[in-house]
Amino acid sequence: MPTGVALRDPRTQLFNAAERLLLRDGPSALTSRAVTDEAQVAKGVLHRHFTDFDDFLAEFVMDRVERLDAQAALLRESAGTGTVVENLTDALTALFGSVAVAIVPLMTFRLGLRVRLRKVWPAGVPALTEGVHMIAAYLAEERDLGRIAADAEIDGLAPTLVGGAHLLFADRDARPDAEAVRKVVTTVVGSVLRTR
Template sequence: MPTGVALRDPRTQLFDAAERVLLRDGPSALTSRAVTDEAQVAKGVLHRHFTDFDDFLAGFVIDRVERLDAQAAALRTAAGTGNVVDNLAEAVTALFGSVAVAIVPLLTFRVQLRARLREAWPVGVPVLTEGVEMVAAYLAEERDLGRIAPEAEVDGLAPTLIGTAHLLFADRDARPDAAAVRKMTASVVGPVLT
């Protein structure tokens, strides 16, 4: 008699479970037992696919960062259309409405995870660095289209916007409303709009 149900994609199932635990209970609650319980699989499933829990967490973070590629492509596609501030405010809201905000304290909380990620991600905090790159690419496209001043320093504006947004979204229990996000975005990029 079978002892379990075959898993179609155990990595995805485990990563999705980790995201739910992280968003619901915070980084201190993210344990291998919590993940496997949430995924409704035996604890051995996690250890069959990853060398240890930090290997699992590194895979989880990288998987979630890679999911930002579609969002970055959509933002670049928006260049030249709509309102620059609205496009950025929407992108920032989507970025920080995802698991991104929860990953930052996870990285702060787990020293071994940071060390493991340095092998694949030598500089910066993975999710925030991707957000900066996404915004910088969009701003450069808008600058090339003439909607942002030619002298605009996109490599300075992008981290300013992401850092300010991170502070705005940092409280998991009190999300900023759309007006607050738009106001923050306009304060950062408004001076360089043409």
């Protein structure tokens, strides 16, 4: 690996390499050597920026969860436009088209990572929990606009949508098509939709 070359943003370079490995080869492929090889940096670069590999993975997961903020803002902005079903279908497809679905087996695979994440994220799987918050905030906006029933149980709908979509995307060689996601969304929210 090259040495003596200044890296512009080694953390981002390492995180992007970890994401590529995780999506391509799964959680068992993530080792410090594999990440540094994928990032094309010396192995010492990772250990210079993180206390150990589980520290690196915990920060990687939190970095990817923080990226959901932009997606959540776009979803909230879509409230009142298009249809609720299409907005949710697009949001869930984007959520699970990201590294979010791969974070679940990564956390299952690495006890040390779960221990580290519990210090900053007390419950649930960070990407999925953040997805639930994102969907719940959107549903609340739509309820305020009258496109969802005033008595809709958002605290039950949001996790049901995320859980249903996760089942579609998890452990599959091929991604589900939009119609499969739309069917789950329609089944979950169909009874609370309002036309004006």
